Amino acid sequence: MRDVIVVGAGPAGSRYARRAAEDGLDVLVFEQGTIGEPLACSGHVSTDVLEYVPEDDRADLRQNEIYGANFHLGGPDSRAYPFYKENVISQVIDRVGLDQTLADAASDAGATVRDGHTVTEVDERADHVEVTVKGADGTETHRARLVAGCDGPQSRVRDAVGLPEPDELLHGVLGFDPAPDAGEFVDVHLNVPRFFAWRIPRGEAGVEYGLAAPPGESVGDRFDALTDAYGVETERRCSGLIPIGPPDSVTSDRVFLLGDAAAQTKPFTGGGIRYGMTAADHAARTIDPARPETLADYEDAWRAELGREIRLGAWVRRGYSLPEPIQRVGLRLFSGQIGVHMDEPSSLFSRAQLRALFSR
Structure with a gap:
């Protein structure tokens, strides 16, 4: 029997798997498809994110450095209100590469990482959890003392054990223009209901365009209007859900949630990479698989560090x-x-x- 089965090899799942394996735990990770794909998340992150990545890999992931943002109340021709620092305020990274690098780091630390495996059932028992997965070779059942649900905003693990859902799910859309742009400012457009649209220069990797909006809004039409206003056609488009507002509990008897599954995200941007990995570090420090009662310590720890920021972030979002x-x-x-x-x-x-x- 494993110590922990991790469902989902995104940043939060791989970060936890690495830290837990470094502490000597027997960790098995399942990812539904190819790690890092399909892309459904922006690559614009704080300068802290690459600190979670092995030092030798950081330069390869970094695509551009950002010094500020131009805020607009309308489209690209509307007045820009600049907010900036004299030093780097954020960075743009290879988002697919980040997932792959973090998963490799978990594997190097001793975790067993298996992609192409879809979790179909999670069954909590008195002294263990049974996880059923479907892969290329058929269906398997594995047992572990605990399960970490790191499987995104529509978490199958969360639903299987009856944990509450996030307060809200936004619909986000991304598209990419391959024309190189090493600009030092992102553009933020506050003309989307209850959220915003953006343009992010990614150096030699091109430009990222995106927006997010509540359910019921035609995000596709709004995305087309955004790119039309900039006079570009994006080569590829991807979309995903953004969870906002963590529920009152992200733990059951033998299951704990991390990252988007726990809505450990910033309400004012939707980003959750750093918050999810911060929570993963707390999970690794506080949870002992032999003592499921320590799941309560994890709840206390991550909320103590991130709870205030999430509440303040919700107030910032009201300004939109x-x-x-x-x-x-x-x-x-x-x-x-x-x-x-x-x-x-x-x-x-x-x-x-x-x-x-x-x-x-």
């Missing part, structure tokens, strides 16, 4: 739906040099941000 005259005043007032961290809404109240505001 304010009347345009109020948005215009706010953007005009606060645009310029900033001292915030893109993953930490609490940094809006930091000394660095105050210094930036009063040094203008």
Whole structure:
């Protein structure tokens, strides 16, 4: 019997598998398809994300460095309100490569990583969990003391054990223009209901366009309007769901959720790579598979670090739906040099941000 079966080899699942294997646990990871594919997530991340990657792999994953963002209340021809730092504020990475690199790191640490295996059943028992998977060679059943559900916003593991769903699921769309662009600013358009659209220069890898919106909105039509306004045709398009708002519990008797399955994401951007890997580190530190009661320690630990940021992020997102005259005043007032961290809404109240505001 394994110590832990991890379902899903995205950033959160692979990060946990690596840390748990380094601690000597017997870890088995299942990924439904090819690791990292299909792409359904932006590659624009904070500067901290590559710290979770083996040092020798970081340069190969980095595609561009970003120093700021131009906010618009309309399309690309509308007035831009710049927010920037003198140093790098974020970076653009090879998103597929990130998943593959993290999975390789987990394997190098001793975890068994198997792609092309779809989990079809998760059955909690009194002293173990049985996981049924379907692969190219047929159906298998495996047993473990615990299961980590890292299988995305529509988590099969979460549903199998009756854990609650995220508060909200947004529909996101991405498209890519291959024309190289080493620009240092992203563009953010606050003309999408309850969220935003974006343009991200990715260096030699081209340009990423995207947007997200609540269910019921025609994201495809809005995406076409975005790319038409920029005068580009994207070569490929992908889409996915973005979970917003973690439920009250992400653990059952022998199952715990990580990453998008637990809605450990930023409500104001939808990004969850760093939050998911932060939670994975807490899981590795606090959970002992021989003592399922330690799942409560994991709940306490990740919420203590991320809960406040998620709540503040929800307040930031409310600003996207304010009347345009109020948005215009706010953007005009606060645009310029900033001292915030893109993953930490609490940094809006930091000394660095105050210094930036009063040094203008």
